[in-house]
Amino acid sequence: MQGASPADAGAGFAVAGRVALVTGAGSGIGAALAAALVDRGAAVVILADLDAVAAASIAEALHRPGATEVIAVALDVADATALRALVARIESEHGRLDLVCSNAGIGTGAGVDAPVPLWQRAWDVNLMAHVHAADAALPGMLDRGEGAFLHTCSAAGLLTIAGDAPYAVTKHAAVAFAEWLALTYGARGITVTALCPLGVETSMLATEDLLATRFVRGTGRVLAPDAVALAALDALESGEMLALPHPEVAAMELARASDRRTWLARLRAAVAALPTVSS
Ligand SMILES: NC(=O)c1ccc[n+]([C@@H]2O[C@H](COP(=O)([O-])OP(=O)(O)OC[C@H]3O[C@@H](n4cnc5c(N)ncnc54)[C@H](O)[C@@H]3O)[C@@H](O)[C@H]2O)c1
DSSP states (O other), rough: TTTGGGSOOOOOOTTTTEEEEEEEEHHHHHHHHHHHHHHHTOOOEEEEOHHHHHHHHHHHHHOOOOOOOOEEOOOOOOOOHOOOOOHHHHHHHHHHOOOOOOOOOOOOOOOOOOOOHHHHHHHHHIIIIIHHHHHHHHHHHHHOOEEEEEEEEGGGSOOOOOHHHHHHHHHOOOOOOHHHHHHHHHGGGGEEEOOOOBBBBBBBOOOTSSHHHHHHHHHOBBHHHHHHHHHHHHHHHOOOOOOSSSHHHHHHHHHHOOHHHHHHHHHHHHTTTTTOOOO
């Protein structure tokens, strides 16, 4: 690793004037990302969501005549054929796809005994959708010598999360994939950022009786989606591979790496101290 210099850092990716796809844009962090892209002058933002009505209503709220073109589409990111077809359609209708924000994600609230179809669904949504979108969008980006991926992962992908085995595992995989993309294509003009927040106030944290929800709320500050989206775009624009809207996650990662036994003991104690659910 000798000889690394600031010039080795990612170049960064300015979003103004770009054609961007945001998955899971019908609510929460995805909707906030779409709004931030509009604010920063993206040319076209395509909002894709399983919930087509929610995506359409966010798109309508973001529409301003003469500004960013905002389009809503229905998409299940776990449907690889549909996801790849959407990338091809965007490239054909808008001439290019510059930025893919793979943001749609799901929690399961399940443990090791989660039914196999639930493990598979988490795998398909939280990881394979990132893989298929990258595989479909990369050829055009590499031809143009520039492009970017913003992967919404999670602090659970750097650390872990109590109460949701499929989420912890698939988010680790998503961070690993983002890092691999950055390593493999960074020198060819591709910017990759993995967004890894702790708690964010969205519908994902609405089910208070889930251990995973109580764990996240008990781990630290719960941020507004808008703040998370701004931190994500700031990191992307400055070429940071990790976007940490909660900067304390960096110290947690360090503590975990330097003494795994103490880190796990701390986590177990934190889980044991969580308030129980009143029935
Ligand atoms: N809320 C948090 O505390 C938190 C923390 C870290 C990471 N994240 C991640 O942020 C991302 C966005 O979640 P959020 O917190 O905004 O939750 P959210 O539930 O508000 O938004 C998720 C959106 O994704 C859509 N979606 C779900 N499955 C889909 C699919 N198969 N295809 C297309 N769209 C689909 C939903 O309809 C919804 O609009 C997820 O990847 C999540 O894992 C959330």
